[in-house]
Structures are given as structure tokens and as C-alpha cells.
Amino acid sequence: xxFIIAIIKPFKLDEVREALGxxxxxxMTVTEVKxxxxxxxxxxxxxGAEYSTNMLPKVKVEVATSDDLAPQVVETxxxxxxxxxxxxxxxxxxxxxxxxRIRTGETGDNAL
Amino acid sequence: xxxxxLTGAGAIGTALMTSTAAFAQEATQAxxxxxxxxxxxxxxxxxxxxLLMILPGLALxxxxxxxxxxxxxxxxxxxxxxxxxxxxxxxxxxxLAFGPEGNAYIAWGKWFLAGVTPESLADTFSDGFKLPxxxxxxxxxxxxxxxxxxxxxxxxxRMKFAAVMVFAAVWLTIVYFPIAHMVWAVGGLFFEMGAxxxxxxxxxxxxxxxxxxxxxxxxxxxxxxxxxVMAPHSLTMTMIGTGMLWVGWFGFNAGSALEAxxxxxxxxxxxxxxxxAAGLVWMVAEKLAGHKASALGFCSGIIAGLVAVTPAAxxxxxxxxxLLGAVSALVCFAAVTILKPKLGYDDSxxxxxxxxxxxIVGALGTAVVYAPAFGGPGDGSTGIGAQLVTQAAAVxxxxxxxxxxxxxxxxxxxxxxxxxxxxxxxxxxxxxxEHGERAYxx
Numbered sequence: 001x002x003f004i005i006a007i008i009k010p011f012k013l014d015e016v017r018e019a020l021g022x023x024x025x026x027x028m029t030v031t032e033v034k035x036x037x038x039x040x041x042x043x044x045x046x047x048g049a050e051y052s053t054n055m056l057p058k059v060k061v062e063v064a065t066s067d068d069l070a071p072q073v074v075e076t077x078x079x080x081x082x083x084x085x086x087x088x089x090x091x092x093x094x095x096x097x098x099x100x101r102i103r104t105g106e107t108g109d110n111a112l
Numbered sequence: 113x114x115x116x117x118l119t120g121a122g123a124i125g126t127a128l129m130t131s132t133a134a135f136a137q138e139a140t141q142a143x144x145x146x147x148x149x150x151x152x153x154x155x156x157x158x159x160x161x162x163l164l165m166i167l168p169g170l171a172l173x174x175x176x177x178x179x180x181x182x183x184x185x186x187x188x189x190x191x192x193x194x195x196x197x198x199x200x201x202x203x204x205x206x207x208l209a210f211g212p213e214g215n216a217y218i219a220w221g222k223w224f225l226a227g228v229t230p231e232s233l234a235d236t237f238s239d240g241f242k243l244p245x246x247x248x249x250x251x252x253x254x255x256x257x258x259x260x261x262x263x264x265x266x267x268x269x270r271m272k273f274a275a276v277m278v279f280a281a282v283w284l285t286i287v288y289f290p291i292a293h294m295v296w297a298v299g300g301l302f303f304e305m306g307a308x309x310x311x312x313x314x315x316x317x318x319x320x321x322x323x324x325x326x327x328x329x330x331x332x333x334x335x336x337x338x339x340x341v342m343a344p345h346s347l348t349m350t351m352i353g354t355g356m357l358w359v360g361w362f363g364f365n366a367g368s369a370l371e372a373x374x375x376x377x378x379x380x381x382x383x384x385x386x387x388x389a390a391g392l393v394w395m396v397a398e399k400l401a402g403h404k405a406s407a408l409g410f411c412s413g414i415i416a417g418l419v420a421v422t423p424a425a426x427x428x429x430x431x432x433x434x435l436l437g438a439v440s441a442l443v444c445f446a447a448v449t450i451l452k453p454k455l456g457y458d459d460s461x462x463x464x465x466x467x468x469x470x471x472i473v474g475a476l477g478t479a480v481v482y483a484p485a486f487g488g489p490g491d492g493s494t495g496i497g498a499q500l501v502t503q504a505a506a507v508x509x510x511x512x513x514x515x516x517x518x519x520x521x522x523x524x525x526x527x528x529x530x531x532x533x534x535x536x537x538x539x540x541x542x543x544x545x546e547h548g549e550r551a552y553x554x
């Protein structure tokens with residue numbers, strides 16, 4: 001099993017969710033996060049007082065998937081979340097040691 | 113001043129009960145004074161409009177500019193200081209400002225409004241036309257309340273609630289009441305000098321702005337000033353407050369005519385157009401300085417225009433008012449974006465940068481726009497230069513008086529309360545530290 005973490009632009013969330021749904025991904029966890037990469041931050045000015053924020057708002061999508069599906073999930077997210085501009089985000093893939101469905105106690109791929 | 117005895121509640125027409133109130137012109141005719149119900153209704157409306165400026169207008173305007181953790185403290189300080197001003201006003205403030213006896217600097221008498229009855233009358237600008245004295249007392253009371261609340265804009269986010277209350281009481285007593293007397297009461301120093309101040313540019317705005325600066329310097333900067341992000345937590349609320357201030361300001365300015373007449377109408381149109389010009393010009397100034405036209409810039413311009421037109425409201429034509437508003441926006445913009453960072457003082461919400469500086473622009477500018485050459489209502493008998501000297505003298509005297517009085521009031525508050533919250537409370541926020549509440553629970 002793989003655990004996929006994607007940091008994407010907030011307004012791309014719906015497209016990513018729809019694309020993954022079409023692929024058969026059954027669930028995901030979404031968190032609003034802040035961070036920075038190569039994209040520059042913004043400058044806010046209040047009556048001349050400048051505050052530069054180098055942390056930009058992003059959305060973190062977490063998906064647990066079977067080993068077979070993982071490459072397609074990564075490719076789908078990459079295509080759906082891309083705007084070809086700096087700041088589109090990153091996708092990380094981790095090995096997932098185990099998964100358990102709390103209601104039934106099922107484990108492994110059956111729990112996904 | 114001649115002491116006028118109150119003769120009790122006689123039949124209307126026999127009892128000549130005059131207050132020695134502001135703006136008075138000695139009634140020379142023996143005819144019975146007229147209490148016009150239209151005037152009275154307008155002045156009661158104006159009085160409530162000024163209350164709207166304080167609560168919730170100023171409370172939202174200032175509250176939105178502070179950080180989330182200090183929202184309630186800011187609004188509560190404004191509300192409580194205004195309430196204290198009202199109680200003090202009835203106890204002895206009215207007596208000190210408009211009492212039946214006095215000299216050029218202060219008046220006395222009518223403690224706890226002694227002798228005032230529903231039949232008591234106060235003068236207007238027109239011979240023979242009077243207002244119920246209670247209406248005049250209430251109208252002037254709201255001015256005292258908003259002025260002390262304005263001062264607090266420079267000391268929010270770090271001054272103890274108890275210190276605010278002590279400061280407010282002392283400051284009203286030694287700064288506000290004497291200056292109100294000097295400007296508005298017959299026999300007052302500036303009144304007799306012929307200084308033009310239609311609705312209180314000197315008494316309210318220069319006074320509050322200069323006091324705010326002095327108080328901020330004595331109190332010191334907020335922890336993290338210049339390093340931490342201190343962005344306004346809700347410009348939405350600041351915008352709502354700005355709108356309420358503008359609406360309420362019609363009571364403040366047009367109400368200062370004391371009658372529902374052409375002078376009030378002039379003050380009304382000027383309060384529209386000076387403000388509109390200032391709101392636009394501030395945003396243009398931002399653009400020229402290489403920034404974006406901002407919501408806070410719009411709100412700041414609106415206030416700068418309102419402040420500047422206050423002394424000129426009934427003393428200017430609409431064209432003069434537009435010029436005055438535009439100049440005020442430019443000068444205040446420079447004050448808060450260039451002067452403040454250079455001098456390094458922490459006037460948290462720019463009470464000095466907008467009320468003090470805008471008030472000075474308005475007071476001096478009134479001398480110019482009053483002249484018939486600019487469409488003003490002046491008859492040209494006093495030259496612009498001569499009037500400017502008079503205005504400058506009143507401004508200078510107010511600055512000196514406000515500075516000395518504020519120093520005294522701040523050190524009294526420091527001796528009694530310690531003045532400033534602990535570092536821990538300041539970091540956690542005054543809402544929790546001073547009031548035990550949070551503005552937003554979600």
C-alpha cells in the first residue's frame with residue numbers, strides 16, 4: 001500500500017477530487033495548510049506598514065491506495081492540479097505499513 | 113459673564129430662563145423666546161446620531177483595526193470611557209464647560225445640573241430662538257464622550273482597563289472641559305478671539321489627536337512593534353464603523369448649527385463632499401506612492417475628510433469643502449505613511465495621524481475656505497491672513513494645553529494603576545487578560 005500526500009493550490013481541489021473519484025479512489029483527507037516553496041509570498045500594506053507573508057495557503061490532500069493504483073493516482077493528481085505555473089505544489093509517496101477499518105476491523109487493501 | 117438667575121418653572125413667556133450656553137448671542141429684545149419644535153426634534157436626532165458615532169461606529173472602526181485578541185478590549189474601553197464621560201458630564205462637566213459663572217478658561221456652577229428644569233432654555237445662533245437646555249446638555253455630552261473615546265485609539269492593545277478609566281476621568285476634567293469652555297462658551301478665550309470652529313475641530317479632533325500622541329509616547333510601543341505582524345483583524349468591521357461614523361457625523365456637524373436651518377444644510381452638504389473627495393484622494397495617493405488603492409485607505413480618507421470639514425462645516429462653501437477634504441487626505445496620508453515610521457512612535461490606530469493632523473489642516477484651512485473668494489460664507493471683513501493667525505493661535509494653545517494635561521492624566525493613571533498590562537497579558541491579548549472573554553469562539 002502507498003500513502004500519497006499532495007500539496008496543491010486550493011482552487012484545484014474540486015478538479016482533483018473529481019478526477020480521483022473517476023479513478024475509483026474511495027476516500028481522501030483534506031487539510032488547509034500554509035507553506036512556501038519556490039513561489040514568492042505576497043506583500044500586504046496597511047497605512048504604509050508593510051507585512052510580507054512568505055507562507056501561502058495551500059491544500060493538503062492525503063490518499064491511501066493499493067500498490068497497483070498508486071502510479072495512476074499520482075499521475076491523475078499531477079494532471080488535475082497543474083496550471084503550469086510556479087506554486088502548483090508537490091506530490092509525495094510513502095510506503096504504508098498497515099490500514100485498519102475501525103468499524104469492521106478489516107485490514108490491508110480491504111480497509112481502503 | 114453676567115449671572116442669570118433661573119426663575120423656576122414659570123409660564124412660558126414670563127420666565128426668561130437662559131443658560132449661559134455656547135454660541136450665545138445676548139438676547140436684546142424683550143419678546144418671549146421661541147422654542148421651535150423643528151429645531152428641538154433635529155437637535156434630539158443629532159444627539160443620538162453622535163452616540164451612533166461612538167457605539168457602535170468608533171468601536172467597530174477601532175476594533176477592526178486591532179488584532180483578534182484585543183477586539184473586545186478595544187470596544188469595551190471605548191464604551192466604558194464614553195459612559196464615564198456622560199456621568200461626569202452631568203456631575204460637573206457641564207458646569208466646568210458651560211456653567212453660569214466663569215472666566216476665559218473655565219466656568220463653574222450648575223453642579224449635577226442644579227436648577228435645570230424641562231422649562232430651562234439654551235441659546236441658539238438666532239435671536240429669540242431657544243432650545244430646551246436638556247437637549248443642549250445632551251448634545252454637548254455626546255461630544256465629550258466621543259472625544260475621550262477617540263484618544264484611546266493610540267493606546268489600545270497595551271493599556272490597562274483601570275488605567276483607561278482613571279485617565280479618562282482626569283483628562284476630561286483638566287483638558288476637555290476647559291478647552292470646550294474656551295472654544296464654545298461666551299467669554300471663552302478662543303470664542304472671544306474670533307476663532308472659527310463650527311463643530312469642534314479644535315476641541316474634539318486636535319485635542320484628541322495631540323493627547324493621543326502624548327499618551328502613546330508615555331505608554332511606549334506595543335511589544336513586537338515593527339517586527340511582528342500587526343495587521344488589522346477585520347477591515348470589514350472597520351468599513352462598517354466608517355460608514356456609521358460618516359452617518360453619525362451629520363449629527364455632529366449639521367447638528368452644531370443648533371437649528372434646523374440653512375446653516376445646518378450647508379454643514380450637511382459639506383460633510384458629504386469633503387468626505388467624498390478625501391476618500392478618493394487617499395486612494396489616489398496610495399496609487400501614486402506605488403501601492404494599490406486599498407479598503408483601509410478608503411476608510412482612512414473618509415475619516416480624514418470628516419475631521420477636516422468639522423471646523424469648516426458651516427464656514428465653507430461646497431467647493432472649499434472639497435479642496436479641504438482633498439488636502440487633508442494628502443497630508444494625513446503623508447503623516448501616517450512617512451512621518452510616523454520616521455519618528456518611530458506607536459500610535460496604534462493613528463489617532464494623531466488622522467484626527468490630530470487632519471484637525472490642524474481643517475482648523476487652518478477654515479481660514480482660507482471661509483473667504484468669499486473660495487465660495488465661503490465669510491463677508492471678507494477679516495482677511496485670510498488675519499484669520500489664519502487667529503486660527504493658528506487657537507491651534508497652538510490647544511496643542512500646549514492638551515500636551516500638558518495629558519502628561520498629568522497619564523502619570524496620575526500610572527501612579528494609581530500601573531498603566532500598562534503585564535507582558536504576559538499583552539502577548540495573550542487584553543480580551544482574555546483584562547476582560548476574561550474572547551471575541552470569537554469558533
